[in-house]
Amino acid sequence: MEIYQIRAFVTVARVGNLTRAAQALNLTQPAVTAQIKALEQSLGVALFDRSAGKFALAKAGATLLPTAEAVLALGTQLKSEALKLQGELHGTVELGIPSEQVDFLRLGELASSVTRSLPLIELQTQVLPTTQLVEYVCTGRLSAALTIAAYPPRDVQWMPLRSITYRIVLPNAMAEHLKLGGWPELAMLPWLDGPHGSHIHLLLRELFERHGLTPRVVMNSADQANMDALVRAGAGCALVREEVALAGAQRQDFLVWGHARIDASLGFITSTENAAQPILVALISMLKEIWNIDNLMEKIVA
CATH class of the missing domain: 1.10.10.10 (Winged helix-like DNA-binding domain superfamily/Winged helix DNA-binding domain)
Structure with a gap:
């Protein structure tokens, strides 16, 4: 054996x-x-x-x-x-990340912390949909990943970092279509979606399935970090992080539709097999400091 x-x-x-x-x-x-x-x-x-x-x-x-x-x-x-x-930690960390703004993920802060505290570690990032991030962590193709999900992924260790609320935004020119309409009319408008298995795709489907509907998708964009720019240009409706949605509406870039929302979380995942690796333990410690989360290790959910 x-x-x-x-x-x-x-x-x-x-x-x-x-x-x-x-x-x-x-x-x-x-x-x-x-x-x-x-x-x-x-x-x-x-x-x-x-x-x-x-x-x-x-x-x-x-x-x-x-x-x-x-x-x-x-x-x-x-x-x-x-x-x-053997002494200092060395090697490569393959970190998966979702398609999001690096400032929101605080990726720059993490990279800076790694460079400062672990000078022999090379951090490599790979942008993938949520379902693929989980699969790659489970099978060892990624060391760990930052993921956005409505529920903690199964078969991995999940460490929540922050909650996220998504709102529906639509181009200003489409406001007339929804003056007297509701969810059925909203579903018929052109929608911007993410790739299959991405956090935007999964959240959008769940939101409309609550009402027994499917959105009319006209564009699938792998770049989910800039959905607001596509909406501002009039390409269609989209799910956007609440802080981005409200700021854009205040600038009159687009409209926020009603009070509809869907909640998710940004988290850090590792496989059970690799969770004890010193490099990953060090990353968890850095994330604790970056996100100012007390007792971070106690928040890991197997």
């Missing part, structure tokens, strides 16, 4: 797909399959059900998965303790 075989088992179980698991492990599918077969032979039980062409977690696999995850976590802890003995 080898640690890499256990990692292959846990990754396939988490992702639920052999192809994506192979990508996360940077291996071929046959190599992942071979590692799992070798582990099954070593354990004497079938971890996955391969009947009818499927690759689903078997009963024995589901029973052993928590133990396998604990073994990986202990392996990470062992490496972390060894690294402490």
Whole structure:
């Protein structure tokens, strides 16, 4: 039994797909399959059900998965303790972030703190939709991520940083369309959306689904940090952070529609396996100072 075989088992179980698991492990599918077969032979039980062409977690696999995850976590802890003995932290931190203004994310402050306190650490950021951020953290393709979500993501450790309220804004020229209208009329106006799985896309869908409606999307923009500029130009309606929406309305750049709102949170996520890494522990400490949050570690929700 080898640690890499256990990692292959846990990754396939988490992702639920052999192809994506192979990508996360940077291996071929046959190599992942071979590692799992070798582990099954070593354990004497079938971890996955391969009947009818499927690759689903078997009963024995589901029973052993928590133990396998604990073994990986202990392996990470062992490496972390060894690294402490080597002296200063060094390496690369792959940090996922949502499409948002860097000032709002306080990314500059985090980068400055890393440069000052961890000079041997290189911080690399990657902008991705929320669902992909969570998946990449779970599979180890990202060290950690800042995410915006209505609810704490599952299967990761979630540390809330601040609450966010989103409001509906629409171009000034569209005000006439809603003088006597409500949600059905609002849904028929042109809407600006984010990519599938992004925080804007998920929040927009949830907001309209409450009323049994779907917005008429005319544009999907990967740049969700500047939705207000698109609305100001008359491209369509959008969800915008409340402080941005109210400031824009005060300048008469666009209109804020009624009192409709949807709440979300900005949080920091890590995988359970990697949460004990000294680099991530250091990042959490920095975030505590940056966001002025007391007892930050106690706010981590598994």
